Amino acid sequence: MENNENKVQRGLKNRHIQLIAISGTIGTGLFLGAGKSISLTGPSIILVYLIIGALMFILLRTIGEMLYTDPSQTSFLNFVAKYISEKAGYFITWSYWLVVVFFAMAELTAVGSYVSFWLPQFPVWLSEIIFLVLLVGLNSLNAKFFGETEFWFGMIKIVALVGMIMTAIILGFSGFKSEHVSVGLSNITQGFHFFPHGLPKFFESFQMVMFAFVAMEFIGMTAAETENPRPTLKKAINQIPIRIILFYVGALIAIMSIYRWQDIPANHSPFVMIFELIGIKWAAALVNFVVLTSAASALNSALFSTTRNLYALSKLNGDHILKPFTKLSKNGIPLTALLFTSFLVLFTPLISVLPGVSNAFVFITSVATNLFIIVYILSLVAYLNFRKTSDFDPKGFVTPFAKGLVPLTIVAFGLIFFSLFFFKETLIPAIGSVIWIIGFGLVSKFRTQKP
Template identity: 80%
Template sequence: MVFNMKNNETTTRRGLKNRHIQLIAIAGTIGTGLFLGAGKSISLTGPSILLVYIIIGALMFILLRTIGEMLFTDPEQHSFLNFVTRYIGEKTGYFISWTYWLVVVFMAMAELTAIGAYIHFWLPQFPIWLSEIIVLGLLTGLNTLNARFFGETEFWFGMIKIVAIVGMILTAIILMLTHFKSGSDAVGFQNITQNFHFFPNGISKFFESFQMVMFAFVAMEFIGMTAAETENPRPTLKKAINQIPIRIILFYVGALVAIMCIYRWQDIPANQSPFVMIFELIGVKWAAALINFVVLTSAASALNSALFSTTRNLFALSKLNGDRILKPFTKLSKNGIPARALIFTSCLVFVTPFISMIPSVSNGFVFITSVATNLFLIVYILSLIAYLKFRKSNDFDPKGFVTPFAKFLVPITILGFGLIFVSLFFFNETLVPAIGSFIWIVVFGLISKLRPSKKANQ
């Protein structure tokens, strides 16, 4: 991101190319949850996991269409969170803005923890904490450059993930066409349809899988953040969002169908990546190393995006709220980067290596990501409520990038996200994070409500 410094302004010059945002949008729909979590999600509910992915994908598409519509009417806004302040109120905007900033910091910490584990796979003697510090330093350095470098980094990170997914799908097609046998079973759709049961492990496992799939989709709205950085935001944003259903079907549903065609879903272990199994099946002896490289770049991509997003959010929030303690974060470097905001954010993420030294770090990783997912749901719900108010305002443009059947689909999406959040209180692995999220909502919600408004200070 490069800021226009003429006349002391701090408006951004758009630095991302169309190919950047298109590739970032594609890769943004592919999370590490798919590469590492596919086995666990399939083991929960079998082939009906496809329906879960389609449902969550549909909810996220409606969310992104509403965000896209609001940004389309006012592309000068560099965050969809600004619309919450505009249409719901200053106090709610304050709550959601800082909640979102904190959530993405947590996501960055979780991804850095994962990166340390992935590097440890290759360098078991190398200290995990040191590898995390090196990676954080490198990505912080990249973020001191302009948006073009961010775009190029994400472009190639995303390309690696896409090649891995497409390669696996093509592998499944070739195996089916050549009547290849996986053990005693032939590769084909019969592995999905034979003895099909909609709830093979009970309806509770079906609903438990929603949380895992939701984690795979969170932060997809980063496309709304990057849209503000394109040279021609309106057509680029419109195209990127409209193509999301195709990407979900191709990359998520397509990958899961390919996996379950090659292996009977009952034979897929919950604690192993199916991607490793498939590449080993076709003779790739270094399959584990290959997938480790893919998930490493995927986590690095997520961390890079999180640093980019949280830095700009902290800069924008500091300018918007005008609090004296936040004034240092409103300063720009000579090349127009909010460097102080970046350094502060990186310092918070820097806590991660010390967390990695705790023996229960794996539980800490699960806790952090679960809390982040829960709070993402609250952010999404408030954003959708803001959209409903936007539809009733004079800003609504019936000839713009209008969300289809919004009066019907948006309330359903709010209900869907709400039910997923409530369901988190009924499963052992998500209960504590759900309680923690609820405490944050209540405590920081009260702080936001009791905080004097700007008008009162004027």
Template identity: 75%
Template sequence: MTTKENKTPTRGLKNRHIQLIAIAGTIGTGLFLGAGKSIHLTGPSIIFVYLVIGALMFVLLRAIGEMLYQDPNQHSFLNFVSRYLGTKPGYFIQWSYLLVVVFVAMAELTAIGTYMHFWLPGIPVWITEVVVLALLTGLNTLNSRFFGEAEFWFGMIKIVAIIGLILTAIILMFSHYHSGADTVSLRNISDGFQFFPNGLSKFFESFQMVMFAFVAMEFIGMTAAETENPRTTLKKAINQIPIRIVLFYIGALLAIMSIYRWQEIPADQSPFVMIFQLIGIKWAAALINFVVLTSAASALNSALFSTTRNLYSLSKINGDKILKPFTKFSKSGIPLNALLCTAILILLTPFISMIPAISNAFVFITSVATNLFLVVYLMTLLAYLKYRKSNDFDPEGFVLPGASFFVPIAIGGFILIFISLFFFKDTVVPAIGSVIWIVIFGLITFFRKTKTAE
């Protein structure tokens, strides 16, 4: 397929696509598989943790939304870091984010191979990984509308699963159903409630776990330039995020803890599997495996889309000759070379998976990548504060109310979460790794000669 220069992408994403993408970005495998571990840490007070982290992320998204509303033609919200903090911080954060998302995509592809092995135990995992990556890459070459359709249905599957869980809890509540020795009721949450049932340490440990569940929520900031009505659609999608957090996350957690006393929920088992088995669905494990498979495929699909646009923006802004091929668009309005490069990088996953000795290192790398999301969020909010003082600020636009109060709070919150990573054994090594990356690549960026796009 031939490529050509094109200043604007094809606006193939419709309102329903963006709405479902926004929902999909707030629901991950962390909820379906990790809810038991989160609840196990601090009990019902985990709901408060979700509300706090959700509020921080909403401030971040409103800040991103305000800048994109003022300039909806940007392919990546990270471009604003270059614009308001300088080319060197922009270069650092865009490359960091690109590598972060590639590592996340590799982790999701590994997860897909594992989930597929549940049904196809006789087929080598690497074969299913290659096939799935080829299918999603092919889908992304067509048009942004096809990407939107895929995300629409991926998101729909997750929504149906959560709504099914919540409705199940409501039905069991009204029928006074007994789960074990207890009756299904909200009293299972309120009776003997303690804010720190396992101590203050476990409560704070839950913050970093919940933070990771919200990672990639900012992905909606990569889709604005490819919607039919970017300002209207973006504004609506971001404003509805708090409702979605309450409905899908808080609703699911309340449903789980009303059916089972939280002390009886094992940390190493999905509560979704337990509940669907309780109501007589013998194939509950297969059902949840299908849901988390689509969730991982959704994350991989989003990573392909996001990294492709970020590589295009990075190539366009920094003007490096070696990156010039990634500024080309295909006839269907897709940065094809950037997409293929991204797919090739992710294609390293099967080879990594076949090397037993590197498995721990791979987990380490993906953990470091997740930590670096916090750095991206902090830099984005600092860029936003600069935007508010610039001539670009539009007081009639999609303005974040109380920005001078809420943004510093969000920055402080993200800093505290990052610092907390150094105090828990499961996160201290990846936290140190992320600091090493910041120092080494930060120095490389600082001494790099600045280039300007032609």
């Protein structure tokens, strides 16, 4: 009989993974990054969200199809080793572990920003540490506690976004006006230009929008944690297009109809600002609480995902130095892996003092976006190879029009990655990602395979 020393605990139910799928997609990239992306290209940012959303849906369908075929896999990353090579699998699994650490750093940066709304004199680094310790405590209990925490975090996000959309509708129909605000779709349509600040700014917005979508694949990381993975996974992925239209596009239209997009500052959350500008101070505090829990939620998911990933890597590679990370607590939690990952995330406050880093949030999200793209491209290549094997089930959860759409998605992700070399704020992270690809790629190629 298998005991907890050899088995990660399965404690997530259908309602948990449905909300986790939302929690991984609605986070800081939208709540905090929307101001930055809107300021770059105005209302045409909606088109950017739809493009990236379509690409991510195709990616999720390919991941879902492979996991549906073999739900025993603990991670979608395992398919890269299975369908490309062991060395490629080694590269992508460690790269993904690193990228989720950066993702967690970005979310922790946002937490500090939101806490400053209430406590401007309180040290940002201290608020970040407190939140991280609390979430580590929750993650150390068991998978059920994680699922419940994420379920209610997800509920708060949904209520907040629906509330924002309903606010825009009510204010629009009531003809609300004030000294600073005149609500209506005319804020979007009046003097509309696809590229109000030029084509380069339009393409620059892809990085922040891409970051708003990364982590959608967390559903692949949590599939192994469910009691009945196949129907749960299928339902969660198929609902993604509806979520994109409702939560992302709906929220953006609401923001820009309440407040002129030209006046939305790039370095503040428009969700908080909107309620301040229409004079409802307590509502601004409420929204700040919502976006704070949103960042905490995404951080919670990141800790869960990267901890499981480090545990799986340590068991798979069998290196002596990694042996401590294969240990499970009596609750079936990879506690050592969780604590080590959290220790790395604690370096977040140091990012802002690095030379050449003017905006820590943009810098960290750029690093995360670059590495996520590499992971996504390798996953899509693995899928194309999967379709050529006997594992492919034409009667299963098949990705529609895969022969044309998957290669197109690979090219699109490649172009987004390439574009990051042309903008000042994303250049250093882009160069760093190339150094990682070459350096760790060589390590992966020439490492001695463990027996």
